[in-house]
Structure formats: structure tokens, C-alpha cells
Amino acid sequence: MLSKPKFENRKLKRPQFLYQVVQDEVKAYIIEQGLMPGDALPPETELAEQLGVSRNSVREAIKSLESLGIVEARTGAGLFVRNFSFDPLLENLAYGMMFDLKDLADILEVRFHIEHSMIDQAVSAVTEEQLQQLDAILERMRALLAQGKEYTEEDRFFHRTLWANVKNRSVGKIVDVFWMVFSQARKRTPVPSNPDPMQIYQWHADIVESLAHRDVEAARVAIVRHYGNIQRLLDEMRLHRNGQAVTTEN
DSSP, X not given: OOOOOOOOSOOOOOOSSHHHHHHHHHHHHHHHTTOOTTXXXXXXXXXXXXXXXXXXXXXXXXXXXXXXXXXXXXXXXXXXXXXXXXXXXXXXXXXXXXXXXXXHHHXXXXXXXXXXXXHHHHHHHOOHHHHHHHHHHHHHHHHHHHTTOOOHHHHHHHHHHHTTTSSOHHHHHHHHHHHXXXXXXXXXXXXXXXXXXXXXXXXXXXXXXXXXXXXXXXXXXXXXXXXXXXXXXXXXXXXXXXXXXXXXXX
């Protein structure tokens, strides 16, 4: 059974937000003690005693660390270091960007550079099964677009499937969180003039065709075209939202 090391000489001064300092101390302790995912931390009572703070401050700090994906509290077992995950960070990022289209544009640029520079990995890793899945998604997307129905879930499945086989799993997660943010932003700010539905289909079909031919340069061209169109939509959303703001102020 893992022995629980002691916090030593960590009596804290009392700042305005004490839980934040407790949070920093716990993170520093994990690093200094060389704790790994699954290793146990001292219980709340022991942390409070050794840091010279209340259990409420420790509890608040632990909740914050749990939301960041750094620790996890297991019922009846105690407090443990958690396996690192981008998910909590990306979820918070998604929520924050829904309200600022400038931030969304900045993330779009980052996402473009990631996908553009790594599309060669998607091309080399693509399988016949994956191509069949992408083709099936395209057909469903085309049918929905032709009927004027919502296609966002198919769009999300498309991008998830596109990056499913690359070695760097974070790429798919970053792409997925951008999709989630952009989708929510469009709901909050409708685009005045949507592109032709079949153009939307073609943007995605061009990517699949380049994958099927294992053509990296064609894939990069398709990514550039796809992102250029997304950028135009984002520009329209920003103009529309700014127009609403001006109207409200007047």
C-alpha cells in the first residue's frame, strides 16, 4: 500500500483567496514528491492540518483541482493524482470562446495551422474502413443538406473520423472542441447568408477524395479551401453581431 508522504514546513499565510494558494501548494507537492497518476494524496483533514488552513479551504481547492483534471476524489478511498487529460482544459476553453468571436477567430487560425501541417499524418494513416465511414457520413450530410435540414452532427462525425487514426490523439480533441465552439457560436449569432448547401458538401468531399488518392498536396489545398470558407462565415457572424450591438446602443 502506498505510504502517504507528509507536507512539511508549508504553513500558509492567509491571502484573500486562500483556496488558490492551497491549490498551488498541492500541485507543487505532487511535483516535488514525484507522484504519478493513481498515487494517493493525504486526506483533507491531514492537508488542512499540515497547511494550517480550514478544511473548507482544502475542500474548495480540491474541487478546483478536480475540475482541472489534476486530482480525483474516490468515494470511500481518498484523494488521488489523476491521469493527465486535455478534456477539462478544452471544455473550459470552449465555454469561454462562445462569447468572443475575436478569440474564436484566433483559435480558428491555430486550428488551421495544426490541421494543415498534420494532414499528411491523416493521409498516411487513413484506412479503407475509415474511407468507407467518411463516404457514409458524406452521403448522410448530402441528404440532410438537400432537404434543408440540420447537418451539424454529421459534420462533427466527419472531423472526428478524419483524425481518428493519427498517432497524436490531441489533434482530434482540439479539432472537436473547435467544432463545438463554432457550432454554439453560430446558434448565438445566425449567419445572414448561408453558403449553398452543395458547396458545404463539396468542401468535405474534396478532403475525402484527397485521402482516397493518398494525395497530401491535394489534401492541403482542400484544407485551405475549407478553412477559407469557415473564415468567411466567421467574418459574417462578427459583422452581424457588431451590427446588433450598434442597433442596441442606438
